[in-house]
Amino acid sequence: MTPIDTAAYRSRWRRYHPAVKGVLCGGLLACALLLPPWPGAALVAVATLAAATAARVPPGLLVRVAAAPLLFVVTSAAPLLVTVGGPETLAWAEGGAARAAEVAARASAAVGTQLLFVLTTPVADLLARLARTRLPTALVEVVALTYQMLMVLLRTAQRVASGQAGRLGYHSRRAGVRSAGALGGVLFVRSLDRARRLQEGLACRGYTGRLTVLVAEQPVRPVELAAAAAPPLLVAALSLAHAALL
Amino acid sequence: MTVHEVLEIGPPHMHIPEGLLPPLHAAAWTAAAAPFVVHGVRSLTREVRANPDTKLLLGAAGAFCFVLSALKIPSATGTSSHPVGVGLGAVLFRPPVMAVLGTITLLFQALLLAHGGLSTLGANAFSLAVVGPWVAYGAFRLVRSLTARSSEGLSLSASVFAAAFSASLGTYTVTSLQLALAHPDPEGGIVGAFVKYATIFSLTQIPIAVIEGLITVAVVRILTSVSRGDLVRLGVLRPSAAPPSGTRTATTTATTAEDREKGSTE
Numbered sequence: 119m120t121p122i123d124t125a126a127y128r129s130r131w132r133r134y135h136p137a138v139k140g141v142l143c144g145g146l147l148a149c150a151l152l153l154p155p156w157p158g159a160a161l162v163a164v165a166t167l168a169a170a171t172a173a174r175v176p177p178g179l180l181v182r183v184a185a186a187p188l189l190f191v192v193t194s195a196a197p198l199l200v201t202v203g204g205p206e207t208l209a210w211a212e213g214g215a216a217r218a219a220e221v222a223a224r225a226s227a228a229v230g231t232q233l234l235f236v237l238t239t240p241v242a243d244l245l246a247r248l249a250r251t252r253l254p255t256a257l258v259e260v261v262a263l264t265y266q267m268l269m270v271l272l273r274t275a276q277r278v279a280s281g282q283a284g285r286l287g288y289h290s291r292r293a294g295v296r297s298a299g300a301l302g303g304v305l306f307v308r309s310l311d312r313a314r315r316l317q318e319g320l321a322c323r324g325y326t327g328r329l330t331v332l333v334a335e336q337p338v339r340p341v342e343l344a345a346a347a348a349p350p351l352l353v354a355a356l357s358l359a360h361a362a363l364l
Numbered sequence: 365m366t367v368h369e370v371l372e373i374g375p376p377h378m379h380i381p382e383g384l385l386p387p388l389h390a391a392a393w394t395a396a397a398a399p400f401v402v403h404g405v406r407s408l409t410r411e412v413r414a415n416p417d418t419k420l421l422l423g424a425a426g427a428f429c430f431v432l433s434a435l436k437i438p439s440a441t442g443t444s445s446h447p448v449g450v451g452l453g454a455v456l457f458r459p460p461v462m463a464v465l466g467t468i469t470l471l472f473q474a475l476l477l478a479h480g481g482l483s484t485l486g487a488n489a490f491s492l493a494v495v496g497p498w499v500a501y502g503a504f505r506l507v508r509s510l511t512a513r514s515s516e517g518l519s520l521s522a523s524v525f526a527a528a529f530s531a532s533l534g535t536y537t538v539t540s541l542q543l544a545l546a547h548p549d550p551e552g553g554i555v556g557a558f559v560k561y562a563t564i565f566s567l568t569q570i571p572i573a574v575i576e577g578l579i580t581v582a583v584v585r586i587l588t589s590v591s592r593g594d595l596v597r598l599g600v601l602r603p604s605a606a607p608p609s610g611t612r613t614a615t616t617t618a619t620t621a622e623d624r625e626k627g628s629t630e
Contacts (some may be wrong), residue, residue: 120476187381197560203552228383256412263423299582313424
């Protein structure tokens with residue numbers, strides 16, 4: 119299990135239907151993308167943090183998970199500070215700081231809404247509902263199988279990597295490249311081998327091409343949907359009021 | 365380096381995060397990636413219908429691609445999580461299948477690792493699941509035919525290195541272009557912005573591409589010794605009696621067909 123999936127299973131909001139959380143996070147994402155960054159992005163960020171607090175998302179995990187995407191956001195916003203191709207080869211861009219801040223604010227707010235969703239909704243809950251959509255059955259089943267095999271393989275990779283590290287496999291860069299190659303090789307062999315053994319086991323039990331799992335019925339309550347739609351609507355209303363007043 | 369450093373939520377990768385592309389751009393890139401993914405899904409559906417067992421192997425391949433991409437590889441700046449899977453996957457499973465497996469991988473990366481966003485899934489699929497695999501496969505075939513006269517081991521190593529290296533560079537070029545189109549330079553326009561982004565990314569990406577190439581060669585070398593049959597079936601290795609290169613996705617079918625054959629003889 120990845121830290122995100124573990125947190126999603128432990129989340130207080132696990133019991134709500136994914137559609138409810140989808141309305142909340144999707145709505146906030148739409149606000150972040152479509153409204154002017156000021157005050158839109160700030161309001162989205164406030165709403166997201168409030169929701170994360172209500173859902174008791176571990177703050178430390180939130181920071182750790184957000185670090186990688188935010189680093190990319192900063193790297194991508196930084197070039198907006200400078201301009202090329204003018205009279206000088208490289209110069210400070212006029213209004214570049216404002217543009218960079220806008221882009222960074224919008225993207226950071228959007229990343230927050232994504233994290234709120236993934237930290238409160240286990241992937242298994244989503245996959246169970248994917249089968250009821252109109253996507254091709256074969257695709258849905260391959261997606262589900264990938265998810266089922268992925269966790270076992272991830273664990274295998276962690277064990278192999280820990281064994282290699284224990285034998286100083288990552289001591290130098292040269293050894294690291296060799297160990298990483300060996301890890302990739304062993305993962306390929308084991309993933310195919312596991313699929314074949316799974317196939318034999320399933321065939322013995324009369325596999326018809328369908329792996330059915332029991333999905334706990336979670337009704338979508340209109341009250342919950344309305345409550346989930348409220349924060350995005352409030353953010354949009356405040357943002358539009360701000361624009362109208364100025 | 366602890367286990368958690370080898371495998372976990374990692375620093376730089378080439379996945380555009382949520383919200384970095386304007387909605388119109390995100391939609392346009394999704395539309396650009398869609399035909400490739402739809403084509404891949406069609407061929408996957410056809411194959412699964414003809415042979416239901418293929419599903420398990422495709423699931424295994426998808427899981428393999430995900431776990432590879434979650435590995436942090438040693439790089440110039442310590443470690444970096446990076447899609448080692450793109451080049452290797454394209455060589456092993458061919459680009460049409462990779463368009464589907466790559467998109468599935470990206471979906472799980474967004475949901476399980478917060479690498480890349482959901483609104484930017486189409487843009488990331490275009491660079492990592494469409495352009496990356498095709499560039500890799502093109503480079504693999506090209507170098508394979510250029511080195512047809514040299515020894516099998518050398519030819520394979522050189523072509524696998526070329527595949528992984530060019531997949532990495534192709535992916536980062538497309539990502540730079542996507543960001544440049546979204547945030548053009550006030551003076552230099554889209555070209556200026558592309559130069560800025562490409563320069564920044566090349567600092568980290570070129571060394572990573574080299575290391576990625578070396579690791580992929582190491583993976584394939586190990587596979588040639590432990591899993592030779594699979595590689596011949598997947599069309600990566602030249603068997604003694606060479607089958608036509610057009611065996612494509614029949615690879616997985618061949619595997620299952622052989623398994624059934626084995627079962628019936630036992």
